[in-house]
Structures are given as C-alpha cells and as structure tokens.
Amino acid sequence: MGPRPGQKTVLITGCTPGGIGHALAMEFHAKGVHVIATARNTAVLSEMADLGMSTLALDVTKTDSIRACHAEVGKITGGKLDFLVNNAGRTHTHPATDIDLDDVRETFETNVFGVMAMCAAFADQLIAAKGLIINIASLAAITPYVFGSVYCATKGAVVSYSRTLRLELKPFGVRVMVAMTGTVRSQIASKTHRTLPPDSIYQRVKEIFEKRLTFSQNNATVDTGDYARRLVAKALAPEWPLILRSWFGRPDWFWAGGWSKITWTGSWLGEWVFDVVMYRLIGINKLEQVLKQEAAQKKLN
Template sequence: MGPKPGQKTALITGCSPGGIGHALCLEFHAKGVHVIATARNPAVLSEMAAMGMTTLTLDVTKEGSIKACHDEVSKLTGGKLDILVNNAGRTHTHPATDLSIPDVRETFETNVFGVMAMCAAFSDLLIASRGLIINIASLAAVTPYVFGSAYCASKGAVTAYSRTLRLELKPFGVRVMVAMTGTVRSQIASRTHRTLPEGSIYERVRAIFERRLTFSQSNPATMDTTQYARKLVAKALAPEWPLLLRAWFGRPDWFWAGGWASKVWLGQCIGEWVTDFIMYRMMGMKTLEKVLREEQRTKKLE
C-alpha cells in the first residue's frame, strides 16, 4: 500500500523492533505520514506492514541494496520523498588502546559512510519535494564518552558532515536536522558486547569497563524511546520559521533530546572542561588513578 495523494512520506533506516527507528515509525504513522520502514531483514517489520506502512529491505553498507531501495521508493512515491531519517547505527564500546581497526571500519561503514551514501542516493527525491534529512547523531559526538572513542569519532563525523550538507542543500530547499541524542531506552544492552583483550591496560578496572557497556540503559536519566520519538517527530513536522526562531518554534537545525542532553548542551555553552570534569569522574577514571597510585606505592615497597 502506497501513500495517498498529498500524503507526506518518510523513509527511516534501522527500524528493527525495540529501537529508536521502530519508535519513530510508529510516531510518524500516528501523525498521518506514510512510513517506509527499512531493515536488513524485513521479516522483523511484519507488524508495521500490517499497520499499512511500506516495508523494504535495506543494508546501508551495500551500494546495490541502497539503489534497489531508492528505485522502489521512487516508484512508490512518484519520484519524491519528504523525510529521510538516517537512524541505522552500530555501537562500539572499547578502549582506544584496544581497538581493532577492521572492527572500527565496520562501525564507520554503518554510522558514517551509510549516512553519506543514503543522502547522496536519495537527494533527487528529497530535492523534488524540498524535503528534510534527519541524521541521528549522539551526545557522544561532543562528549568524551570513556571507552567509546570509535563510536564518538563516528558520530562526530556525522555532525561535521551534516553541517556542510545543510549548506550545500539549502539552495535546493532541502533542510538538514541533526539529532543530538542522549541516552534512550532500547535493546542495545541485550546485545553481545566486546570484551577486554588479554593484556589490556584496563584489565585492572574491568568492573568499570563492564558497567560502561550498559551505562546508556542502566542510568536513571535514560529517556523512554516513545517519548524521544514523540519529541523528534513533533519537531520534524513543525512549520518553517526564520533562522533565529527555529530552535524554539520550527524545525531546528539541531535537536537535543534524551538522557543528559540538556546538561551536555549547557556544558557546551560553558566550556568543554565542564563535560571533561564530569565524565572523567562519572566513568571511573579517578578510580583508575587510585589503582595506579597504589600499584606504584607497592612497587616502591618491594
């Protein structure tokens, strides 16, 4: 079932149940937008298909998959797309000194190159409708999220790319919104995580590393996925306002929501030293200092 005449369309990547993409599909659908939900395995989207959404196969790391999806969407919508939400992403929690570069490349393939490929491939449909691109970034882009250097780097790349993309597409009437996402409830904590390799310099604080693996889901500030989706969709569908008023009344260039979002935003205004100070202690680096000092003291006594 395709969109009705005059109905807005939204293509969302990474829509497996339990995550932000799935919640965004449900919220856009509830607001009367024709949703095109995608996943590498479309079988997991059967519930949404039954609700009247279009479901398509899409792997954002595969050029052929992106092209096939583009062609199907173009036929479905008559060559237009109102909203593209680049949500598909990959977590990556590992100390910087323990990173496997092939593993990092896989993270960038999904989190960065997948976003770039989708924007390039669907630009013609978005230009035709003077549409909106929403790139789901993270507070990690501007926060020293200990043991998340690869993930932080990938989201930092998305924010930098989006800022330039915004200016390049402005003459064509296409808007670019970056979602600076804090901690949001999802199924991420139930996935298989990386482990510290043998000989890691962080073996001495393994417990801190293991707590960090599920921090986004276990801390009290984490926002409900439905609440996050409701806030984002409301902003995405808001009318246009002049530049200086967008953040309050219209579709903002930067959307901040999720656990810790307001605090990180404030920290950016005051100075990054504030965020560094808080994150260093919150993530257990002061504990590591104490462990190292005790090791040095013991060596001196031997």
C-alpha cells in the same frame, strides 16, 4: 499499500522493533505520514506492514542494497521523499588502546559512510519534495564518552558532515536536522558485546568497563516513545526564520534524551566541564588510585 494523494512520506533506516527507528516509524504513522520502514531483515517489520506501512530491505553498508531501495522508494512515492531519517547505527564500546581496526571499519561503514551514502542516493527525491534529512547523532559527538572513542568519532563525523550538507542543500530547499541524542531506551547496547583482551591495560578496572557497556540504558534513560514523539513533532513543525527555528519551527539541532539538557548547557562553558564530569561519572578516576597503589607497592618491594 502506498501513500494517499498528497500524503507526506518518510524513509527510516534501522527500524527493528525495540529501537529508536521503530518508535519513530510508529509515531510518524500515527501522525498521518506514510512510513517506509527498512531493516536488513524485513521479517522483523511484518507487524509494521500490517499497519499499512511500506517495508523494504536495506543494508546501508551495501551500495547495491541502497540502489535497490532507492528504486523501490521512487515507485512508492512517485519520485518525491519528504523525510529521510538516518537512524541505523552500531555501538562500539572499547578502550582506544584495545581496538581492532576491522571492527572499527565496520562501525564507520554503518554510522558514517551509510549516512553519507543514503543522503547522496536520495538527494534527488528529497530535492523534488524540498524535504528534510534527519541524521541521528549523539551527545557522544561532543563529550569524551570514556571507552567509546570509536563511537564518539563516528557521531562527531556525522555532526560535521551534516553541518556542511545543510549549506550545500540549502539552495535546493532541502533542510538538514541533526538529532543530538542522549540516553534513550533501545536495543543498541545489547548488540556487539565486547570484552577486554587479556593484556588490556584496563583489566585493573574491568568492572568499570563492564558497567560502561550498558551505561546508556541505565543512566537518566528516556523512554523511546517519548523521544520519538518529541522528534516527530519538531520534524512536522512549520518552517520559521532561522533565528526562531529552535523555539517554534523545525530546528537545525534537536536535543533530547537523558543528559541532553545538561550537555547543551555545558557546551557553552567549555570542554573542560565534560572532561571533569565524564572522568568521574564513568569511574575512570579510580584507575588513577589503582596505579598509585601499584607504584607505591613497587617502591616497597
């Protein structure tokens, strides 16, 4: 079932049930937008198809998959796409000194190169509709999220890329919104569970690392549906002049999720605030104490 004449359309990546993409699909659908939901395995999207959404297979790390998806979306929408939501993502929690570069490359393929590839591939359809790109970033882009250096780097890249993309597409009437997402209930922390290698310098505080693995799901975590309702409301808001967008229209920057308000406020005070807070919030300051105790013990011996 395709869109009705005049009905707006949205393509969302990473719509597996339980995550942000799925919640966004359900909310856009509830607001009368024709949803094109995607996932690597379309079997998980069967209930969404039953609701009348279009469902397509898509792996944002594969050029052929993106090309095939682009062709199918063109058939569904008639060559126009009102919204592209780049949501597909991969978590990566590991100390910077313990990373495996092949693993890092996989995370960048999904979180960064996948976003770039989707924007490039669907630019023609977005230009035809004077549409809106929504790139799901994270507060991790501007905070030193301890044991998340790789994830922070990918989201920081998405933020910088989006800022420039916004100016490049402005002459064509295409807008770019960056979602600075805080802690939101999702399935992301349950995937790609990592462990510390036996020789890690952080074995001394292994319990802190293990707690950090699920931090986003246990600290001021916002309900996925609430997050989706706020984002979709902003996406569907009318256009306002630049200086008024953040309050009344579709903003360039969307801040929501746990810790988003305090992070936005802290961003005006300087990065030292984040350094102090995150150092203690995650508990890495305890490592200092452990190292001092070890040094004292060596002196005694």
